[in-house]
Amino acid sequence: METPGDLKFAESHEWARLNDDGTVSVGISHHAQEQLGDLVFVEVPEVDATVKAEDAIAVVESVKAASDIYAPVAGTVVAINEALADSPELINDSPFEDGWIFTLQPDNKDDLDSMMAAADYDSMVENE
Amino acid sequence: MSDSLKTPFYDKHISSGGKLVDFAGWTLPIHYGSLVEEHEAVRRDAGMFDVSHMTLMDVTGEQSIQQLSLLCTNDIAKLTDNTALYGCLCNERGGVVDDLIIYRINDTHFRVISNAGTRDKVLAWFASHHVESLNAVPAGELAMLAVQGPNAVALVQGVSERVFGEAFDISSLPNFGCVLTRSGFVGRTGYTGEDGVELVVPKDKASMAWDALVDAGVRPCGLGARDTLRLEAAMSLYGNDLDDEHSPVECGVGWTVDLRDENRAFIGRKVLEDQKQNGSKFVRIGVELIDRGVLRAGQTVSIGEKSVGVITSGTYSPTLQRTIALARIEREMAPAINDQNSRLSVDIRNKPVAAVRVGLPFLRNT
Structure with missing residues (x-):
C-alpha cells in the first residue's frame, strides 16, 4: 500500500492529515496495522477532550495485544470515528481513509511541521 | 532474537x-x-x-510406572499401551510445577511432553525425584x-x-x-x-x-x-493459568487429581486431598465481557467495589466474536458471583467494565 504523500507521521506510527477546515484527522499507518494484526477493539477519546502532544488518548487492541495511540499535536478532540465501535477492522482494511480514529482542532497547526514527511516515514519503517 | x-x-x-x-x-x-x-x-x-x-522425554525401565505415578496428579496406572493422559506435576504445597501429557508406549516406556518454558525446571524435577532413565530430545x-x-x-x-x-x-x-x-x-x-x-x-x-x-x-x-x-476450549496455559503457587484444584484442573488409589502417595497429595474435600482458597471461572473491550491477564475482577480475583488469560474470541477470559477468584466469593443480581466488573485501564460469569469451556466442538 502506498503511503499518501499529504500525510505527516509520528515515530509511533500515527498519521495526521490537515483538513481544509483546519482540523487534523489522526489514524495509524498501514505498517502499524500490519504489525498489530487483526484489530478487534478501539477505545477512542471523548469529544471535547483537551489533549497535549504525545498524550496516550486512544487504544487499539488486536487479538493478541493492546497498543496506545498518541495525540500527534496538542488540541481539542472534535470528532471520533464512531464506525470503529462496530468495525475496528476498518483500520486494517483502510488505515489511511475509513480507518481514521479521531479529529483534533489543533492549538497550532504549525505543530504539524515537526512531524515526518511520508517519504521519511517510509524510510524509517524500511530501516526498522 | x-x-x-x-x-x-x-x-x-x-x-x-x-x-x-x-x-x-x-x-x-x-x-x-x-x-x-x-x-x-x-x-x-x-x-x-x-x-x-515443547519438551519431549522418554522415561524407560522397570521402575517407570512407579516413578511417574509418584510425580503426576493423574494416575498413569490407568493407562494401557498406546494411550495417554493429561496431568500435572505438583510440589509439596500442591502448586503446579508443570502440566504435561504422558503417553504409555508400553509398561517400560513412557513418553512425556511438557512445556518449553519449564524445560530446565521439569528435567531437574524428574532428576531430583529419582526418575533414572530419562532421555530428553535435545x-x-x-x-x-x-x-x-x-x-x-x-x-x-x-x-x-x-x-x-x-x-x-x-x-x-x-x-x-x-x-x-x-x-x-x-x-x-x-x-x-x-x-x-x-x-x-x-x-x-x-x-x-x-x-x-x-x-x-x-x-x-x-x-x-x-x-x-x-x-x-478453556485449556490452561502454564505460566498464566497454572503456576507454582496455585494448585490444580484452584486452577480448574482438579479433575487431573486422581485420589482413587489410596496407596498412591504422589507429591502434593495431602494438600490436594484436603482442598478437594474441604475446598480450596481459589476457584477458576469463565468470564465474558458485556461492555466492549478486551480482557487480558493480570486485570482485577471485582464485585462492586470489592476485588475478588484476577484474570489469568483473556482474549477476543474469533469464533464467538466476544471477549472471553479465565479468572482465578476467591472461592468464598463464588456464591456472590453466581447471584444473578451481582454485577461483575473487570478493571481495564483503570475503568470498571461490566462482565458476567459464563460456563466452561467457552466453546465445545468435539
Missing part, C-alpha cells in the same frame, strides 16, 4: 511468511498474515502448528507438528506415507491414543479443542513433512491462533 533457538521448521516459517517472535527462548511465528483466518481454518478445516519447542532436535481441526486426521492419513515413509494408521487411533514406530510418533492429542494429532518426525524429514501437509491443504498457524483456540 539472535540467541533464540530455532526449530527444524524455521526455514518453513520464513518461506511461509511467518511473523517471527521470541517465545520462551524460541523463534516462532505469531502468525503468517492473519491470526483470525488461521484460527478459523482450525475450527472449520485443518491447521498445523510447529510445537517443536532442544532444537525435535520436529513436532500439531495438526488440528475437523479434517486434520483425514488429511494427515492421506499423506502419512509421504510424512513418515510408511503407511501409518492414524484414523483408527482413539482420542488420546498414540503409536510409536521407528519412523515417527503420532498422538491423537492437541491444544485447540478440535480433533487432531500431534506428530513427531525425524529431523531430516521435517521439511518434507511440512510440504506434504501444506500440499494436502493444511494451513500453517502461529502461536497467536494456538492461544485463542486453546482459550476458547
Whole structure:
C-alpha cells in the first residue's frame, strides 16, 4: 500500500492529515496495522477532550495485544470515528481513509511541521 | 532474537511468511498474515502448528510406572499401551510445577511432553525425584507438528506415507491414543479443542513433512491462533493459568487429581486431598465481557467495589466474536458471583467494565 504523500507521521506510527477546515484527522499507518494484526477493539477519546502532544488518548487492541495511540499535536478532540465501535477492522482494511480514529482542532497547526514527511516515514519503517 | 533457538521448521516459517517472535527462548511465528483466518481454518478445516519447542522425554525401565505415578496428579496406572493422559506435576504445597501429557508406549516406556518454558525446571524435577532413565530430545532436535481441526486426521492419513515413509494408521487411533514406530510418533492429542494429532518426525524429514501437509491443504498457524483456540476450549496455559503457587484444584484442573488409589502417595497429595474435600482458597471461572473491550491477564475482577480475583488469560474470541477470559477468584466469593443480581466488573485501564460469569469451556466442538 502506498503511503499518501499529504500525510505527516509520528515515530509511533500515527498519521495526521490537515483538513481544509483546519482540523487534523489522526489514524495509524498501514505498517502499524500490519504489525498489530487483526484489530478487534478501539477505545477512542471523548469529544471535547483537551489533549497535549504525545498524550496516550486512544487504544487499539488486536487479538493478541493492546497498543496506545498518541495525540500527534496538542488540541481539542472534535470528532471520533464512531464506525470503529462496530468495525475496528476498518483500520486494517483502510488505515489511511475509513480507518481514521479521531479529529483534533489543533492549538497550532504549525505543530504539524515537526512531524515526518511520508517519504521519511517510509524510510524509517524500511530501516526498522 | 539472535540467541533464540530455532526449530527444524524455521526455514518453513520464513518461506511461509511467518511473523517471527521470541517465545520462551524460541523463534516462532505469531502468525503468517492473519491470526483470525488461521484460527478459523482450525475450527472449520485443518491447521498445523510447529510445537517443536515443547519438551519431549522418554522415561524407560522397570521402575517407570512407579516413578511417574509418584510425580503426576493423574494416575498413569490407568493407562494401557498406546494411550495417554493429561496431568500435572505438583510440589509439596500442591502448586503446579508443570502440566504435561504422558503417553504409555508400553509398561517400560513412557513418553512425556511438557512445556518449553519449564524445560530446565521439569528435567531437574524428574532428576531430583529419582526418575533414572530419562532421555530428553535435545532442544532444537525435535520436529513436532500439531495438526488440528475437523479434517486434520483425514488429511494427515492421506499423506502419512509421504510424512513418515510408511503407511501409518492414524484414523483408527482413539482420542488420546498414540503409536510409536521407528519412523515417527503420532498422538491423537492437541491444544485447540478440535480433533487432531500431534506428530513427531525425524529431523531430516521435517521439511518434507511440512510440504506434504501444506500440499494436502493444511494451513500453517502461529502461536497467536494456538492461544485463542486453546482459550476458547478453556485449556490452561502454564505460566498464566497454572503456576507454582496455585494448585490444580484452584486452577480448574482438579479433575487431573486422581485420589482413587489410596496407596498412591504422589507429591502434593495431602494438600490436594484436603482442598478437594474441604475446598480450596481459589476457584477458576469463565468470564465474558458485556461492555466492549478486551480482557487480558493480570486485570482485577471485582464485585462492586470489592476485588475478588484476577484474570489469568483473556482474549477476543474469533469464533464467538466476544471477549472471553479465565479468572482465578476467591472461592468464598463464588456464591456472590453466581447471584444473578451481582454485577461483575473487570478493571481495564483503570475503568470498571461490566462482565458476567459464563460456563466452561467457552466453546465445545468435539
